[in-house]
Amino acid sequence: MKYVYVLTSTTKDLYYEQALMSVYSLKLHNPSAHVVVLVDDKTQATFTAENKRAALAQYATEIIAVPFADDVPNVDRSRLIKTAIPEYVSGSFLYIDCDTIIADDLSDIERVEATTGGILDGHCRLNEHIHQKYFLSRDKKLGFHGTSALGGNINGGVILAKADTEAEKAQSVALFKAWNEAWKYSAYEKHDKHDQSALNEANYRTGMKMQELSGEWNCQPSHGGLAFLKGAKIIHYYSSEFSGKNYIPYYKLADKALQMRIKEAGEIPDDVKAMIAEPKFQFNAVHLINDARIVSIMQSPLTFTLADLKAHCSPVFNALEAMVGGARGLAKKLKGKK
Secondary structure (H helix, E strand, C coil), X not given: CEEEEEECCCCCCCHHHHHHHHHHHHHHHCCCCEEEEEEEHHHHHCCCCCCCCCCHHHHCCEEEEECCCCCCCHHHHHHHHHCCHHHCCCCCEEEECCCEEECCCXXXXXXXXXXXXXXXXXXXXXXXXXXXXXXXXXXXXXXXXXXXXXXXXXXXXEEEECCCCHHHHHHHHHHHHHHHHHHHHHHHCCCCCCCHHHHHHHHHHCCCCCEECCXXXXXXXXXXXXXXXXXXCEEECCHHHHHCCCCCCCEHHHCHHHHHHHHHHCCCCHHHHHHHCCHHHCECCCCCCCCHHHHCCCCCHHHHHHHHHHHHCHHHHHHHHHHHHHHXXXXXXXXXXX
């Protein structure tokens, strides 16, 4: 079994540093693992001591560069490589996103009874997912059926593809071929470069053969994954969540300041290595919302509008709050008199 990463990065972002932490953590728990990092040619050109980008080669078994025309954007390079991994990697593999920390021995994946597989996004069925409407509306725009057919959305952060037999190889290759085709259609015909809808559509087009793996293989702490944290093999902290200026980080190893220290040093500092050695305990203090009514509207435009009013037009927010508070107080009094 090979463990595969896909990295497209410049010296101005933190994707390389995230990949370095993930590959280091994988080798920490799996010293003999065969780790393949697929990169594009521009990314490979930055792997120099001068750029402080030489450390990854210490931990990766192979770094394979894929050439592209100069005008192909990085996001396209990443998606085009990711959806075509069997073209560059032979045999069975477990694909892992760069914004992850490996928390345990991964060798048990070879004994999982699945040829191709992944983990549900948010660790829940579609009818329980906070982004249900978003997933379905995006699929409708694209003319895709994978999400509704599955009744769930397989997360693209960890994907199993076995190829130990000809039948397994055929199934894995077919999935990725369909994924590549669906993504190209989504990106270049519909101008939607997300890869997850295309993955689920590929699963649909190839007969719904992907197996749903246990949440421990792609533990998403901010998306229902706390139930799987104790036995987590891979912690997926979603680096994209930390890009918003108002986002409150929950995972210490996803901290931009920490990753900047790695960038400046060109290597993982000893104190960060100590944190990586105990990845299930690296959480900041956070405020949990345990009211189902509020959780159900957290992604509503109305919620974000109120947040914007609070931040940028507090008098209007305060007036609305006073009006609504008064109305709720009156309603409670009237209810109490019944």
